[in-house]
Amino acid sequence: MNNISTFIKKEFLHVFRDRKTLLMLFGLPIVQIILFGFALTNEIKNAKIVVCDYAKDAASQQIIGKLQASQQFEIQNVLLSHNQIEAAFKNGEIKMAIVFPANFNNDLLHQNKAQVQLITDASDPNTATTISGYATQILMDYQNELMQLQNLPYQIHTEMRMIYNPELKAAVNFVPGVMSLILLLVCVLMTSVAIVKEKEIGTMEILLVSPFNPFLVIVSKAVPYLALSLINLTVILLLSVFVLGMPINGSVLLLYAVSTLFIITALSLGLLISNSTASQQAAMLISLMGMLVPSILFTGFMFPLENMPYPLQLVSHIIPAKWYYIIVKSIMVKGLGFSAIWKETLILLGMTLVLLVVNIKKFKIRLT
Amino acid sequence: MDTVIHTVNLTKRFGDFIAANEITFDVYQGEIFGFLGANGAGKTTAMRMLCGLSTPSSGTATIAGFDIYKETEKIKKNIGYMSQKFSLYEDLTVLENIRFIGGIYGLSDKQIKEKSGQLVETLGMKGEAKKMVGALPLGWKQKLAFSVAILHEPKIVFLDEPTGGVDPVTRRQFWDLIYEAAGNGITVFVTTHYMDEAEYCNRISMMVDGEIKALDTPAKLKQQYSAISMDEVFYELARGAKRSE
Numbered sequence: 001m002n003n004i005s006t007f008i009k010k011e012f013l014h015v016f017r018d019r020k021t022l023l024m025l026f027g028l029p030i031v032q033i034i035l036f037g038f039a040l041t042n043e044i045k046n047a048k049i050v051v052c053d054y055a056k057d058a059a060s061q062q063i064i065g066k067l068q069a070s071q072q073f074e075i076q077n078v079l080l081s082h083n084q085i086e087a088a089f090k091n092g093e094i095k096m097a098i099v100f101p102a103n104f105n106n107d108l109l110h111q112n113k114a115q116v117q118l119i120t121d122a123s124d125p126n127t128a129t130t131i132s133g134y135a136t137q138i139l140m141d142y143q144n145e146l147m148q149l150q151n152l153p154y155q156i157h158t159e160m161r162m163i164y165n166p167e168l169k170a171a172v173n174f175v176p177g178v179m180s181l182i183l184l185l186v187c188v189l190m191t192s193v194a195i196v197k198e199k200e201i202g203t204m205e206i207l208l209v210s211p212f213n214p215f216l217v218i219v220s221k222a223v224p225y226l227a228l229s230l231i232n233l234t235v236i237l238l239l240s241v242f243v244l245g246m247p248i249n250g251s252v253l254l255l256y257a258v259s260t261l262f263i264i265t266a267l268s269l270g271l272l273i274s275n276s277t278a279s280q281q282a283a284m285l286i287s288l289m290g291m292l293v294p295s296i297l298f299t300g301f302m303f304p305l306e307n308m309p310y311p312l313q314l315v316s317h318i319i320p321a322k323w324y325y326i327i328v329k330s331i332m333v334k335g336l337g338f339s340a341i342w343k344e345t346l347i348l349l350g351m352t353l354v355l356l357v358v359n360i361k362k363f364k365i366r367l368t
Numbered sequence: 369m370d371t372v373i374h375t376v377n378l379t380k381r382f383g384d385f386i387a388a389n390e391i392t393f394d395v396y397q398g399e400i401f402g403f404l405g406a407n408g409a410g411k412t413t414a415m416r417m418l419c420g421l422s423t424p425s426s427g428t429a430t431i432a433g434f435d436i437y438k439e440t441e442k443i444k445k446n447i448g449y450m451s452q453k454f455s456l457y458e459d460l461t462v463l464e465n466i467r468f469i470g471g472i473y474g475l476s477d478k479q480i481k482e483k484s485g486q487l488v489e490t491l492g493m494k495g496e497a498k499k500m501v502g503a504l505p506l507g508w509k510q511k512l513a514f515s516v517a518i519l520h521e522p523k524i525v526f527l528d529e530p531t532g533g534v535d536p537v538t539r540r541q542f543w544d545l546i547y548e549a550a551g552n553g554i555t556v557f558v559t560t561h562y563m564d565e566a567e568y569c570n571r572i573s574m575m576v577d578g579e580i581k582a583l584d585t586p587a588k589l590k591q592q593y594s595a596i597s598m599d600e601v602f603y604e605l606a607r608g609a610k611r612s613e
Contacts, residue, residue: 006471202453
């Protein structure tokens with residue numbers, strides 16, 4: 001046992017001596033969480049809009065007042081004519097223009113039918129959809145207020161409840177996503193590079209000639225990254241709870257247990273890559289292009305899997321991060337227990353076992 | 369004399385290519401055995417089989433009395449190995465490297481402490497003990513690598529072109545270390561390109577195209593080929609080679 005602890009100590013020395021890697025290891029999750037938390041968000045606040053009001057009556061003024069009062073919009077300019085709208089889009093940073101035709105109030109009250117035009121900049125379709133949605137919501141609110149005054153005989157009230165994430169915080173979506181990506185990156189990339197490095201500098205031969213069990217070489221390589229990943233996980237969780245205000249609704253213990261399983265999956269992937277490559281560059285390239293990019297695409301936190309063509313949805317099934325993402329969301333957001341995630345856990349476990357068996361077989365072949 | 373390496377018809381094939389063809393030789397305890405040959409002659413392949421890094425295709429061999437197929441674990445405990453590439457960890461200090469290698473060979477903390485003290489002393493590296501190995505000059509690194517390879521007092525040490533790229537003075541010092549090890553009863557199995565080094569060996573074998581073409585003491589080989597130097601013997605033998613890189 002003395003010799004395996006010597007080996008693990010040496011691995012830690014490698015990690016701590018390599019300042020750049022260390023910085024990346026611990027800087028990356030912090031930067032990602034803060035970036036995703038504050039900079040990259042789907043919520044839109046203070047979108048600049050212009051108003052072109054031909055009506056200038058009570059109704060249009062009330063709606064404009066509501067728009068101004070909302071957090072989502074900021075009225076940048078009131079235009080006099082329709083012709084100015086395009087120019088406003090071109091030179092300004094406005095996201096939307098709203099046009100009230102003449103006689104708006106009159107049409108609304110006496111003809112029971114009034115029109116408003118919303119013009120959005122659809123060069124960014126997501127933003128356009130989102131803010132026109134916000135604007136429609138405000139118009140509906142106004143209409144409902146009027147209805148209550150007039151008491152129409154038939155009414156449908158839609159009452160919306162956003163469960164699990166009532167405040168529509170983006171963090172709920174991306175924290176589990178960032179967790180899967182960071183763990184994957186650290187484990188796959190770092191382990192594969194660490195092992196290939198030994199081959200590259202020639203020390204692997206020294207290790208293989210020594211009586212040290214080759215299987216333990218792999219274990220000793222994996223242990224430091226397992227430990228570092230658990231620290232990383234803790235940092236991410238602390239940041240998301242205390243900085244982003246995202247609670248952990250389920251069992252923390254269960255979260256850690258499943259995360260450990262995912263880390264082992266990722267470590268075995270890293271080992272597989274290192275077993276199949278001879279240079280650090282190749283290992284890095286395969287880890288990044290072969291693992292990270294598909295994981296970003298197919299995990300489901302950036303691009304909804306439901307919208308993908310069926311063959312691509314099938315591809316997503318073989319991405320371990322996808323299953324981990326589902327599990328983390330279930331535990332952290334929905335507060336569910338093991339009974340809800342056993343299927344996904346079993347899939348991860350199966351993947352890990354397959355990877356480990358392939359690794360052991362490959363390693364033996366390589367020795368002869 | 370005790371035989372520490374004994375091979376009979378040891379062969380390694382890679383597909384149609386026969387890297388080492390029916391090699392048969394004995395190496396005795398405490399001798400310095402030079403393993404010579406041109407590039408691509410099969411030296412490294414043969415050495416890798418003897419170290420357990422590569423499984424032979426056919427033939428038999430015993431290393432330190434242990435079977436090369438069945439008792440690899442025992443063989444590993446009894447041999448040391450220094451590869452062509454410099455192979456200590458550059459981002460670890462001299463002492464940390466010694467500690468690590470001692471550790472994987474299963475030496476106790478006390479033994480490691482004692483030995484690293486001795487080693488640093490004899491190599492004259494006391495001032496550098498806590499420096500990163502990467503910062504040392506190549507000659508020092510090679511001497512350190514050799515001393516680390518025999519840290520666990522193996523019966524045999526395999527050296528694969530240990531003095532490549534090292535200046536003549538350091539090479540001489542390196543050979544002093546080899547003589548010292550041999551004097552302590554460690555058998556030294558060394559491959560080299562330098563013919564002056566071949567003269568330092570007790571016996572040498574010449575490999576050509578995967579086969580051993582000559583095996584004797586340097587003096588007898590020179591006599592046999594009526595050559596003045598080992599250089600001439602080498603040219604005489606290697607001239608007929610079909611394989612070269």
